[in-house]
Amino acid sequence: MDPSISIKNLKLSFGAVEVLHDLNLDIGKGEFLVLLGSSGCGKSTLLNCIAGLLDVTDGQIHIGGQNVTWEEPSKRGIGMVFQSYALYPQMTVEGNLAFGLKNAKIPKPEIKERIARAAKTLQMEPLLKRKPAALSGGQRQRVAIGRALVRDVDVFLFDEPLSNLDAKLRADLRVEIKQLHQTLGNTMIYVTHDQIEAMTLADRIAIMRGGSILQLDTPKEIYNRPATKYVAEFIGSPTMNFLDGRIEGGAAPRFTSDVASFDLAGYEFTPQGPQAGDAWFGIRPEHIIVGPEAAHSPFQLEGQVELVEPLGSDTLARVTSGGQRLWVRMDGQADITPGQTLPLGLTPALANIFDKTTEARL
């Protein structure tokens, strides 16, 4: 499959500060790629480079098989949606949608038709004559999406489109965007620092840190096999638990900590295989088995409950075991109180082990 967007050795500096370092990225046709990372890691910068709003320092950007590195934003075949909506305040919704089309000298009847189509898709026909000031946040963002939609382009760029909205509206629009992607089949690049948006929308997620991509993979793979400890901590809430200890290599690798020592049978090592040394044993809260069933796990611990957080659907609890703190996730109906002692079961096959010095997965 030909990539729809391909970024080659991209570098970007603001003055002396290099913000993007030698970035390479191929995005397939019709793919939904999410750029995820903490604030200031360069997500917006990368998106602006793709859109042509920033001049790159080095490298190339190809969209739809063409080298567009020097091309104007409007000639790149992209539509963009911004966090602050960025609607032209003095124009009506219709005027906002038509602005780009008029600039492209598209004949009037076609402009009308495209606006009507976009308005129908996004269910905003009654809003067309209003000014942006007379719209709610959700409606404004819908108009902003419409503005990208009428351009009839193959690539959509979203820069945190939902982060100004309240939780409920966010969830609704998230579903709408996913629906839109399924209907249109466009390539979409979506910047967010909300991991739920990333997990639910993405075909693939690119986790960024400090101007580089740490891992690029499907949401499932990123969740289950994070490449580094940073990725493991970034995805999942509450974050993954880490037991501090060391690996003893050999034919039957073991993990030893001051709490316990156990056999790592069933754990999938990376091709390099186990290496002896200090390591973190990472396990997600929902992979720790609590209660009587823990007896069936390959390895058992005892933990004392410190804190309970009932969420309704689930209950989270923080337990301590031999000086190490762990979060566990239980059924929402679980009846536990602080101070209680719980049997815990760990399964090495569900865990991720990271080297302590390189922080890479073993």
Add this chain to the structure above:
Amino acid sequence: MSDPATMSAAVVGSDAASGALSGPRGPKPRRRFSRRNVFIYGTLIVVALYYLLPLYVMIVTSLKGMPEIRLGNIFAPPVEVTFQPWVKAWSEACTGLNCDGLSRGFWNSVRITVPSVLLSIAIASVNGYALANWRFKGADAFFTILIFGAFIPYQVMLYPIVILLREMGIYGTLGGLVMVHSIFGMPILTLLFRNYFTSLPEELFKAARVDGAGFWQIYLQIMLPMSLPIFVVAMILQVTGIWNDFLFGVVYTKPDLYPMTVQLNNIVNSVQGVKEYNVNMAATLLTGLVPLVIYFVSGKLFVRGIAAGAVKG
């Protein structure tokens, strides 16, 4: 498990009861004559009087006849109101050369102010927009030099500009003066516009670029309609500044083309005959009328524009 439920019900009950009880409730009453209020209002009134008293004296004097003025009580209201001094100031008062009053200076000032204001605002707003949004190569250096220009005293440049204008063949013409005013307004106006345009959301500019709008299109269709307040601020600054200018007017024009301020000076300082205080006062008020009207008409927008520009940049 039923205990907490009853307890919370009891708490709610006692809350409702306390609502009916005495004690502080509603807005806190304020004392009208606290020491603080007396001090604040006292200061404000004194300052207001300080500024209003001269104005009062001027208005009163301009409405009196000369015999009444000779009585010497400058604070007394006019016994017999006369508009003769105003008429004289406008159309009959003598300057050194001619005796057609301030009207000639007024029209000269209009012909100087209107093009200077329009030209300087038009250029400075495009400058500010380019500096804020397009960040062209060398933009920072350009901006620094421009701002530096704002701090050079005018006096230093007076004579070099005379030579410059003479070489260009426009020394002593209205066009030359308009050019000088436009150039000297540039640093502060560019700063004003640049700061205003940087305070507008950057994403709006980016959206317009993705929509294929160019330099002028973004300026005219996106930025201009959002910038009315700052244009009003710039207009007030320029109208008052250029209208009140004396130095450039006297240096760069000829007597026939003197602006109103220069003519006012010539009337007030003319040495022939008796000093007509009432005519002088009327002439001064007439000269100040234009900036005054501008302030009153656009005062609200002025404050809003200043505040908008002050938020960022």
